[in-house]
Amino acid sequence: MAGLADIIGLSGKINVQGENVQKMDEFANNTIKKRMSRCGYLCAIASEEEDDVVPVAEGYEGKYTLAIDPLDGSSNIDVNVSIGTIFSIHRRRSSLTMGQGTLEDLLQKGSEQVAAGYIIYGSSTMLVFTTGDGVQGFTLDPSVGEFYLSHPDMKIPERAKYFSINEGNSRFWDEGISRYVDYVKDVDEADGRPLSARYIGTLVSDFHRNLIAGGIFLYPKDKKNPQLPNGKLRLLYEAAPFAFLVQQAGGRAITGDGRNILNIVPESLHQRVPLIIGSKREVDMVENFLLGRV
Ligand code: AHM
Numbered sequence: 001m002a003g004l005a006d007i008i009g010l011s012g013k014i015n016v017q018g019e020n021v022q023k024m025d026e027f028a029n030n031t032i033k034k035r036m037s038r039c040g041y042l043c044a045i046a047s048e049e050e051d052d053v054v055p056v057a058e059g060y061e062g063k064y065t066l067a068i069d070p071l072d073g074s075s076n077i078d079v080n081v082s083i084g085t086i087f088s089i090h091r092r093r094s095s096l097t098m099g100q101g102t103l104e105d106l107l108q109k110g111s112e113q114v115a116a117g118y119i120i121y122g123s124s125t126m127l128v129f130t131t132g133d134g135v136q137g138f139t140l141d142p143s144v145g146e147f148y149l150s151h152p153d154m155k156i157p158e159r160a161k162y163f164s165i166n167e168g169n170s171r172f173w174d175e176g177i178s179r180y181v182d183y184v185k186d187v188d189e190a191d192g193r194p195l196s197a198r199y200i201g202t203l204v205s206d207f208h209r210n211l212i213a214g215g216i217f218l219y220p221k222d223k224k225n226p227q228l229p230n231g232k233l234r235l236l237y238e239a240a241p242f243a244f245l246v247q248q249a250g251g252r253a254i255t256g257d258g259r260n261i262l263n264i265v266p267e268s269l270h271q272r273v274p275l276i277i278g279s280k281r282e283v284d285m286v287e288n289f290l291l292g293r294v
């Protein structure tokens with residue numbers, strides 16, 4: 001059993017993406033790997049914390065792949081702000097093939113997901129997921145140790161109440177994003193503007209709030225880091241699972257350069273994509289700004 005000192009602070013490691021790994025990131029990664037590699041349903045695992053494909057335990061190979069961000073919102077771990085776990089599940093490419101899965105089994109489009117979801121560790125612990133037939137939300141009752149269906153058939157409001165973007169990057173945004181953010185701050189009572197700003201810095205938590213209350217989250221590409229021309233968020237275990245969830249809840253997810261997140265064919269495990277996701281009407285509006293229609 002890990003003690004507090006084992007799971008608080010930095011682990012001293014840098015991951016494949018050049019980011020500091022927190023001890024709790026490592027703890028979550030090891031716990032999930034250990035449990036899932038022997039569950040009997042999986043043939044391969046991809047994790048934000050692992051450079052390469054993680055094989056499952058021998059003799060336990062199954063039909064599905066799992067991509068995870070074991071602990072999303074790393075910068076919020078040590079400051080006691082809500083964090084989460086994200087997962088995305090695909091069927092292996094050939095259901096007849098047995099044995100370990102391959103990189104190709106993991107590099108599949110978001111539209112091919114059979115399930116996706118997240119767990120949010122906030123004022124309560126919730127599991128929210130879709131299997132392609134709507135979005136269901138369950139709340140943990142810690143006294144029983146079970147998740148109960150508390151939010152059946154979740155739908156994201158068509159109109160946004162909130163906008164969520166890291167405004168510290170505003171000097172590096174493209175003109176379309178800057179014009180859109182100015183627009184949401186304009187006063188137009190009849191149109192419900194200005195929108196309120198909310199940004200937690202944990203994608204799970206920002207998404208969860210916007211799913212329930214109506215909102216738009218943006219992590220666009222920016223000019224801040226020329227090494228990261230596609231923004232910060234990763235396709236396989238951040239953008240794609242949320243794109244599947246939001247589609248099932250009646251919303252939309254795009255990159256902003258004319259692509260639907262769910263249609264992108266991944267080229268590598270840790271590939272990054274710009275992400276604009278949330279209430280449908282608002283995503284349509286951002287797209288109009290970015291494609292020069294407004
Ligand atoms: P992480 O998976 O290492 O925690 O990084 C992803 C997080 C997202 O949860 C969040 O939306 C984003 O990074 C915040 O980034 P920034 O601090 O640049 O605004």
Ligand code: MG
Pocket residue numbers: 069071072073203238
């Ligand atoms: Mg993350």
